[in-house]
Amino acid sequence: GAGVSQTPSNKVTEKGKYVELRCDPISGHTALYWYRQSLGQGPEFLIYFQGTGAADDSGLPNDRFFAVRPEGSVSTLKIQRTERGDSAVYLCASSLLAGSYNEQFFGPGTRLTVL
Amino acid sequence: EDKVVQSPLSLVVHEGDTVTLNCSYEVTNFRSLLWYKQEKKAPTFLFMLTSSGIEKKSGRLSSILDKKELFSILNITATQTGDSAVYLCAVGSAGNQFYFGTGTSLTVIP
Numbered sequence: 001g002a003g004v005s006q007t008p009s010n011k012v013t014e015k016g017k018y019v020e021l022r023c024d025p026i027s028g029h030t031a032l033y034w035y036r037q038s039l040g041q042g043p044e045f046l047i048y049f050q051g052t053g054a055a056d057d058s059g060l061p062n063d064r065f066f067a068v069r070p071e072g073s074v075s076t077l078k079i080q081r082t083e084r085g086d087s088a089v090y091l092c093a094s095s096l097l098a099g100s101y102n103e104q105f106f107g108p109g110t111r112l113t114v115l
Numbered sequence: 116e117d118k119v120v121q122s123p124l125s126l127v128v129h130e131g132d133t134v135t136l137n138c139s140y141e142v143t144n145f146r147s148l149l150w151y152k153q154e155k156k157a158p159t160f161l162f163m164l165t166s167s168g169i170e171k172k173s174g175r176l177s178s179i180l181d182k183k184e185l186f187s188i189l190n191i192t193a194t195q196t197g198d199s200a201v202y203l204c205a206v207g208s209a210g211n212q213f214y215f216g217t218g219t220s221l222t223v224i225p
Contacts, residue, residue, distance in 0.1 A: 004157075033213075042119070042203055042215030043158070056212065089156060100146035100207025103163060109156040 002026075004107035006092050012113045013082055021077040021110045025094030032075050033104060034067055035091040043091055049075060050098045082114045117142045119206050121216035129224050132194050136219045138204030139186040147207040148180055148187050153218065154200045161189070161202075194223045 005024040013019050025032050031050055035043035045059040049069045057067070064082075069075040079086055089111050093104035119140045128134055138148070147165050151158035162171045164180035164187060171178050175194075180187045191198055201218040208214070 031211075035215075040217065042121075042205075042217045044215070045212050048211065056210065059212075091157070098211050100209070100211055100213065101163070101165065103149070103160050104213070105160070106151075106157040111156075 004092055004094050004105050006090075006107040006110050008110060009108065010111045010113075012115065014115050015082060015084060017082050017114075019079050019082055019112065021079075021090050021112070023075045023077070023092030023094075023107060025073065025075070025092070026105055027073075029094035029096055029105075030072070031095045031098035031102065032069060033093045033095075034075070034077050035093065037089045037091055037109070039088075046077070048098065055098060079112075082112075084114050087112055087114045117206075117208065117214050119204055119214050119216040121202075121204050121219050123219060124217065125220040125222070127222045127224060128194055130195060132223075133190065133192045134194060134221060136189040136191075136202050136204075136221070137186065138188070138216055140204075140206045140214070141185065142206045142208050142214055144209035145182065145206060146209055149205045149207065149213070150178055150187075150189050151203040151205065152200045153203055158203055191221075194221075196223050196225055199223045 033048040034046040037043045047057040052072045064080045089109040091109045093106045095102040150161040162178045167182040204216045205213045
């Protein structure tokens with residue numbers, strides 16, 4: 001596709017359940033970022049990948065959050081034992097290369113609601 | 116602690132007005148400052164600034180960075196209803212992380 005895509009667009013789950021959020025970056029982009037955006041806030045960094053490896057996962061809030069990018073393209077953000085406080089929009093962005101001089105292209109996000 | 120602060124938090128103007136949005140930052144090992152427009156979900160890129168005093172311009176939008184005073188401004192002239200959105204400022208660091216502000220919500224009334 002032409003841009004970054006994310007699925008599902010909306011996810012409603014119950015407290016304690018496991019969820020997976022998927023991100024399809026722009027073809028050829030080596031860097032992929034995950035952000036979490038709560039209502040009225042700016043995106044908060046979670047993790048970024050350079051290729052297949054997680055170059056920086058310091059933004060993951062706790063060990064219930066995990067992300068993978070096994071083939072250096074599609075990435076999945078996994079949240080175990082979801083809590084109500086995990087409710088937010090999860091944004092994915094990709095860039096041609098990693099680094100602060102490279103423009104990031106954002107996907108439409110997944111709105112996660114934990115009941 | 117690294118932080119990015121935007122002001123005002125929200126702004127309501129009439130079509131044709133000019134607005135100035137502010138972004139100040141305290142980020143270790145600054146590398147770049149970016150402005151995004153967020154209408155529904157996906158932020159869309161507007162500008163990237165890396166050098167002080169050099170204005171970036173695109174149509175009615177322009178932005179400039181002051182690395183000495185640690186701030187940037189985004190100007191929008193002759194505002195239109197389509198400019199209504201949240202404008203996000205993000206600062207990139209040497210660690211390849213981007214720190215976002217909370218955004219300025221702009222509403223342009225016809």
